[in-house]
Amino acid sequence: MKQLFNPETPETISLEVDWSPVWEVILGISGYTHEQLRHTFDMDKNWSFNKDSMPSSLIENLHEITETNFWHGLIMLQNRLSASTIQEFSNGLTELAIDCFYEILLPYKSRDIEPVRKETAQRYNESQSFEKYSSYFEGHEFLGGYIRSLGQYSYQKICDLSVNTIEGWYNWISKRQEWEKWTQALEFEQKQNRSLDLTKPIEQIEKVTGGVKYHPEPSVWTVKMIPHVSYRPWLLEKRTPDTKIFFYPLKEEYLTEPGIPPTGLVSGHKALGDELRLKLLYQLVKGPLSLQELSVQFNTSKTTLHHQLSLLKAAKFVQVEKGIYSVNYAQINSFSERLTQYLGVKK
Secondary structure: OOOOOOOOOOOOOEEEEOOOHHHHHHHHHHHHOOOOOHHHOOOHHHHHHOHHHOOHHHHHHHHHHHHHOOHHHHHHHHHHHOOOOHHHHHHHHHHOOHHHHHHHHOOOOOOOOHHHHHHHHHOOOOHHHHHHHHHHHOOOOOHHHHHHHHHHOOHHHHHHHHHHHHHHHHHHHOOOOOHHHHHHHHHHHHHHOOOOOOOOHHHHHHHHHOOOOOOOOOOOOEEEEEEEOOOOOOOEEEEOOOEEEEEEEOOHHHOOOOOOOOHHHHHHHHHHOOHHHHHHHHHHHOOOEEHHHHHHHHOOOHHHHHHHHHHHHHOOOEEEEOOEEEEOHHHHHHHHHHHHHHHOOOO
16 A cells, blocks of 8 residues: 655644743742742742831732732733733733633643633633532642632732732832842843754753753643742742743852852751751652651651751752652762852862
8 A cells, every 4th residue: 555645844842931020020929928838948038038128018919819829820821921011911911801811810630621621711700610620629739729719709809919919029029139130140041042942842941941851741832931030949830731831940150149159059058957857868868758658757747847858859959759759869969069169179
């Protein structure tokens, strides 16, 4: 049997490195309102030290964002709007149809559940539809409650809270001395990665993000990579029906002056400067363990161990996948070398 073959250009993932002050503002809000992990953020001390200069209206809005986890919605909206200014973000919201607005806000679950998500967006006036969709996220850290909150707030209330919080945070954080340096460094990072080799998307993602090993997912045709300062040292992942987003921390060298120790070096030594955390690391070197297994071995509550492990994870000494903690040997092996480099000690 003869077969006709018509050569076509193979399809590949579209790659983007995106950044704007709006992204940095939203990631700052996301980090500040992440109560469980906030103590591990590089910016936590800065936020706490300058909190007295926050207007009361911003504090109230941030509390509401914390309670509802609407920071997730801010990320989803900015992903669609790609606003470069707060005014563009505000204008973009008013131009969205209401059902489209909710379709953007509702988190993606799977292709099988996608009809339910779209139906929920169409029935945005019915709180029970949000309750039904939230049931697909039971067990998730926050998405179930986030979806229920969407059903409890009016469309206008969500819009007002979103814009007011973003405006308030920008007006507050942009007065900080470091803001201009951050924005210049982030803009430079974006320009440096403007031209990417689309024939090697997996390698390019790993290179730009500093180590993300991306495994292609069904229906994902676009991967966005967004550098940040405010969410350091964490890498944040988000997913829409057709897009994967990686928010990756800006390289340390963009942010430090000669003689000033890199934040990662300081946080790393703090993470190692505790007897229990060193014992945890010692135990994990022997092999990966779950939080439950560690709790039994150390006769310590899961809450206490989770707090200690989050500090080791923030310093990248340990990693966790599907609830199993393991040692990041690359970070351990390179840590002493980074101290030597900072001190200028010659081998």
